[in-house]
Amino acid sequence: MSLQRIGPRSGVAVTLSRGDILTVMDPEGGQVSDMLAISAEDPAEVLSNGRTFDYEETLRLSEGARLWSNRSRVMLTIIEDRAPQHDFLLTPCSEGTFRHFYPDKPLHRGCFGNLAEALAPYGLEPDAIPTAFNIFMNVTVGADGKIAVLPPGTQPGDLVRFRAEMDLVVGLTACSAYASNGGSFKPIDYRVDAGAVETAG
Amino acid sequence: MSLQRIGPRSGVAVTLSRGDILTVMDPEGGQVSDMLAISAEDPAEVLSNGRTFDYEETLRLSEGARLWSNRSRVMLTIIEDRAPQHDFLLTPCSEGTFRHFYPDKPLHRGCFGNLAEALAPYGLEPDAIPTAFNIFMNVTVGADGKIAVLPPGTQPGDLVRFRAEMDLVVGLTACSAYASNGGSFKPIDYRVDAGAVETAG
Numbered sequence: 134m135s136l137q138r139i140g141p142r143s144g145v146a147v148t149l150s151r152g153d154i155l156t157v158m159d160p161e162g163g164q165v166s167d168m169l170a171i172s173a174e175d176p177a178e179v180l181s182n183g184r185t186f187d188y189e190e191t192l193r194l195s196e197g198a199r200l201w202s203n204r205s206r207v208m209l210t211i212i213e214d215r216a217p218q219h220d221f222l223l224t225p226c227s228e229g230t231f232r233h234f235y236p237d238k239p240l241h242r243g244c245f246g247n248l249a250e251a252l253a254p255y256g257l258e259p260d261a262i263p264t265a266f267n268i269f270m271n272v273t274v275g276a277d278g279k280i281a282v283l284p285p286g287t288q289p290g291d292l293v294r295f296r297a298e299m300d301l302v303v304g305l306t307a308c309s310a311y312a313s314n315g316g317s318f319k320p321i322d323y324r325v326d327a328g329a330v331e332t333a334g
Numbered sequence: 335m336s337l338q339r340i341g342p343r344s345g346v347a348v349t350l351s352r353g354d355i356l357t358v359m360d361p362e363g364g365q366v367s368d369m370l371a372i373s374a375e376d377p378a379e380v381l382s383n384g385r386t387f388d389y390e391e392t393l394r395l396s397e398g399a400r401l402w403s404n405r406s407r408v409m410l411t412i413i414e415d416r417a418p419q420h421d422f423l424l425t426p427c428s429e430g431t432f433r434h435f436y437p438d439k440p441l442h443r444g445c446f447g448n449l450a451e452a453l454a455p456y457g458l459e460p461d462a463i464p465t466a467f468n469i470f471m472n473v474t475v476g477a478d479g480k481i482a483v484l485p486p487g488t489q490p491g492d493l494v495r496f497r498a499e500m501d502l503v504v505g506l507t508a509c510s511a512y513a514s515n516g517g518s519f520k521p522i523d524y525r526v527d528a529g530a531v532e533t534a535g
Contacts, residue, residue: 183383183425183465186481188434192423193479203461205430222393224384229406233389260404261462264384274475278394280387 134325139166141318144247144306146255148173149297152328154212157268157305157321158292163285164319165308167225167244167265169252170200170208173300176256178202182221182264192274194219199298200266208301213294217286220270225262226310234312241309248304255302265304268293270313282312296328335526340367342519345448345507347456349374350498353529355413358469358506358522359493364486365520366509368426368445368466370453371401371409374501377457379403383422383465393475395420400499401467409502414495418487421471426463427511435513442510449505456503466505469494471514483513497529 136158139145149155157166172178184201186192194200196214199207224230227245231238249259269291271283307321337359340346345368350356358367373379385402387393395401397415400408425431428446432439450460470492472484508522
């Protein structure tokens with residue numbers, strides 16, 4: 134599979150079999166991609182930032198880290214990380230986000246609306262959309278707990294690779310919010326490569 | 335209403351009308367209470383740590399902070415806080431948590447199981463249980479992002495008060511995990527006081 138492009142402020146759904154490798158690349162630098170994963174077998178099993186923080190014991194999820202579901206199962210492992218950072222604290226930007234942070238800007242459905250549309254055919258209700266794993270997003274936490282959203286430090290071509298640890302449907306966006314990508318809306322590239330699954334016996 | 339007691343390693347559901355004041359107290363000190371809130375009108379509207387971090391722009395939620403729902407609406411406001419800290423990063427302890435962190439200890443359904451049982455009559459499915467607001471829980475985040483769970487710094491009688499900003503059902507526990515309360519299992523006390531709601535016109 135060659136690189137596929139997600140246009141600015143849009144999203145896609147990608148199906149992954151266990152063992153597949155998902156590569157997500159920032160082609161121009163400075164862009165964010167919100168990633169959501171649900172079990173291909175049951176859309177009620179979704180990515181959980183709280184379970185992931187519990188089990189990985191860090192907010193800084195990079196190479197080697199596993200992303201966990203609400204059922205305490207590993208959904209994805211970060212097998213390669215050539216990006217400066219990711220975020221798992223903040224929810225996908227949405228109409229509510231735009232009203233709150235950008236009251237003078239045109240309303241947009243945001244990554245939330247894009248993920249909702251992309252994943253609706255797989256049975257995910259909008260209310261069930263949890264905090265996404267925000268690839269390339271630059272969120273800092275001060276010693277006093279204060280959260281700041283800064284432009285991503287990614288350079289063109291920076292990428293991260295995930296291995297699917299179960300059969301998944303993954304929603305992936307090119308982010309729509311102003312703050313998370315420094316005010317510019319850019320595309321995101323991705324690719325799926327079939328992986329070798331270790332079989333028992 | 336006088337103080338009600340939640341026994342060690344158990345949980346309750348409490349209904350709140352808009353304007354009601356919920357007081358949660360640590361009677362002996364060093365205990366944690368996981369709190370979950372759902373809309374009384376629709377259990378698909380639940381507390382969201384990601385939305386709360388988005389809008390409050392801090393991990394340190396104390397007096398004046400609002401706790402937001404997945405629909406970007408304020409569910410609760412912290413109107414008084416006499417406790418050293420709370421946490422909104424980590425999920426309720428569960429059978430999965432116990433298997434992971436305490437493989438040599440007896441399995442327990444944890445706060446997750448207690449919240450699931452308490453809120454089932456109100457239509458909340460276990461898979462829809464998000465990260466709870468962990469009252470009195472002492473979670474530190476290092477400069478490198480590393481997360482540590484320390485015993486709560488609460489003294490006997492430390493309390494926090496919330497005002498309900500919509501009609502809610504709130505799940506509340508006395509925590510079941512070893513690390514979050516320093517290895518002791520203690521009760522939690524709470525009280526609901528009817529509040530004055532400002533009415534329009």
